[in-house]
Amino acid sequence: MSDVDRPQLVLVGPPGAGKSTVGAILAARLHVEFADVDELIVDRAGRSISDIFTGDGEQAFRELEEQVVAEALQSHRGVLALGGGAVLSESTRKALRGHRVVFLSVTTAEGVRRTGLSAARPLLAGVNPRATFKALLDARLPLYREVATAEVATEQRTPEQVTDAVLAAVVP
Numbered sequence: 001m002s003d004v005d006r007p008q009l010v011l012v013g014p015p016g017a018g019k020s021t022v023g024a025i026l027a028a029r030l031h032v033e034f035a036d037v038d039e040l041i042v043d044r045a046g047r048s049i050s051d052i053f054t055g056d057g058e059q060a061f062r063e064l065e066e067q068v069v070a071e072a073l074q075s076h077r078g079v080l081a082l083g084g085g086a087v088l089s090e091s092t093r094k095a096l097r098g099h100r101v102v103f104l105s106v107t108t109a110e111g112v113r114r115t116g117l118s119a120a121r122p123l124l125a126g127v128n129p130r131a132t133f134k135a136l137l138d139a140r141l142p143l144y145r146e147v148a149t150a151e152v153a154t155e156q157r158t159p160e161q162v163t164d165a166v167l168a169a170v171v172p
Helices: 019-030 037-045 049-056 058-075 090-095 108-115 129-147 159-170
Strands: 009-012 034-036 079-081 101-105 150-153
Touching: 009 019, 009 159, 019 034, 019 079, 019 159, 034 037, 037 049, 037 058, 037 079, 049 058, 058 090, 090 129, 101 129, 101 159, 108 129, 150 159
Parallel strands: 009 079, 009 101, 034 079, 101 150
Antiparallel strands: none
16 A cells, blocks of 8 residues: 555544544645544434444444444545544554554543533543543553554644644654
8 A cells, every 4th residue: 555545644542632623734734635534434324423322332333433444544545533442443453554643642631621521422421521531541542552653642732733743743
């Protein structure tokens, strides 16, 4: 696969890390298209992610996510933002090999602050969002780092500053 046949950059990270926001800014700066896997899933399913979780369950969602990510990695040429849990799939992690993958990191406190109690984030709904977010981050952190070719902290940075840091990390 040549560089022309894949995304220029793939963003991974937990909910609230800024993948969608930073991805759109990166794409604009690089003069390429931006795609968000969560939006691609909603377009394909014709339902919201929380509706898929509620109606079909997490496993069905993860299977659909795995398919959409695999297709996007083959067809999208710009900046691609993956959903926070996409790295849970071993086949997705394998498919990410050879791509420029940037892990946008965020602390538990900041991630909870940014995501709030959004119903659009079904895995964070519940009695104790902070504990849920921390458990999610603890479980996924090694996977984000496994697939990443660069890691950029988003704490106390504007989206533009994060974008600058991503470009500094990946553009020779």
